Amino acid sequence: MNNCKVILLGTNGWYDTATGNTISILVDIPNYYIVLDAGNGIYKLDNYLIEDKPVYLFISHYHLDHTVGLHILPKFKIKNKLFIIGPNNAKKFFKFFIEAPFTTPLKDIKYPIEILEMPIDYQKIPFDCEILAMRHSIYCQGIRIEVSGKVITYCPDTGYCENAVKLSKNADILLTECANPSGYTNPNWPHLNPETAAQIAKEASAKKLVLVHFDAEVYDNFDKRNNAEKIAHQIFDNAVAGRDGDEFII
Ligand SMILES: [Zn+2]
Ligand SMILES: [Zn+2]
Numbered sequence: 001m002n003n004c005k006v007i008l009l010g011t012n013g014w015y016d017t018a019t020g021n022t023i024s025i026l027v028d029i030p031n032y033y034i035v036l037d038a039g040n041g042i043y044k045l046d047n048y049l050i051e052d053k054p055v056y057l058f059i060s061h062y063h064l065d066h067t068v069g070l071h072i073l074p075k076f077k078i079k080n081k082l083f084i085i086g087p088n089n090a091k092k093f094f095k096f097f098i099e100a101p102f103t104t105p106l107k108d109i110k111y112p113i114e115i116l117e118m119p120i121d122y123q124k125i126p127f128d129c130e131i132l133a134m135r136h137s138i139y140c141q142g143i144r145i146e147v148s149g150k151v152i153t154y155c156p157d158t159g160y161c162e163n164a165v166k167l168s169k170n171a172d173i174l175l176t177e178c179a180n181p182s183g184y185t186n187p188n189w190p191h192l193n194p195e196t197a198a199q200i201a202k203e204a205s206a207k208k209l210v211l212v213h214f215d216a217e218v219y220d221n222f223d224k225r226n227n228a229e230k231i232a233h234q235i236f237d238n239a240v241a242g243r244d245g246d247e248f249i250i
Contacts, residue, residue, distance in 0.1 A: 002148040004029045006173055006248045007048060010041015013179045013213040014065050019222060020244040022065040023213045025154065025175060029147045032056055032127060036143070036154045036175070041244060042069035045076060052079040056125070059086040060156035061140035062093060071103035078111040085125070087141050090117040132167055134158030135190045142167050150250050153206070156213065159190025160200065168204035172250045176200060177213035182231045194228040198235035209239040210248065
């Protein structure tokens with residue numbers, strides 16, 4: 001069985017509301033668990049960590065809606081080892097942040113943890129992945145994972161950019177943020193809207209687009225997410241608005 005499963009643990013951007021928790025996604029592949037970002041949704045991870053496999057947690061950037069869940073690490077019963085992978089300065093930032101007085105210090109967590117920093121620790125990732133810079137207010141990195149003949153792409157906080165299209169090329173599943181409402185862009189604080197997310201999927205010939213990271217203030221109910229899905233559909237047929245708990249087998 002070489003199926004990959006994608007499970008949406010948190011699909012909000014910015015803060016938690018009745019529509020969901022902030023962003024976190026589990027990708028369950030044959031030999032590894034991969035977690036994309038550590039928003040509050042990461043607290044659900046324990047429900048899915050059944051097998052004795054290493055966990056690779058990719059942090060796209062240091063905005064708190066992607067990192068605040070790191071204080072939940074002591075709750076997890078990780079049977080193997082956790083790798084936390086971040087952009088430049090990951091070692092410095094995580095050692096500062098996952099530490100008193102903010103949270104339980106790394107050294108007191110009861111399973112092994114290693115911090116990896118991109119791009120210098122690329123060779124320590126045991127599966128095929130490519131990481132490229134997104135277009136955001138601070139440095140943010142997207143990821144393309146190729147495993148068992150499947151391509152899983154995650155484009156977190158970004159405006160439309162060539163790197164997002166490149167990472168998404170022929171992806172079996174493309175997870176993009178959709179923080180902005182239809183028709184809205186702000187060059188000073190770049191994010192995707194339903195149209196630009198769908199445009200990336202279309203240009204990249206992706207097979208499926210899942211919209212996540214809906215801004216909590218803009219998308220304050222599911223009707224608004226459904227409407228984003230309809231708008232994305234007009235540009236890219238196989239688009240869905242994700243919700244916490246959704247699972248996709250690819
Ligand atoms: Zn964000
Ligand atoms: Zn951000």
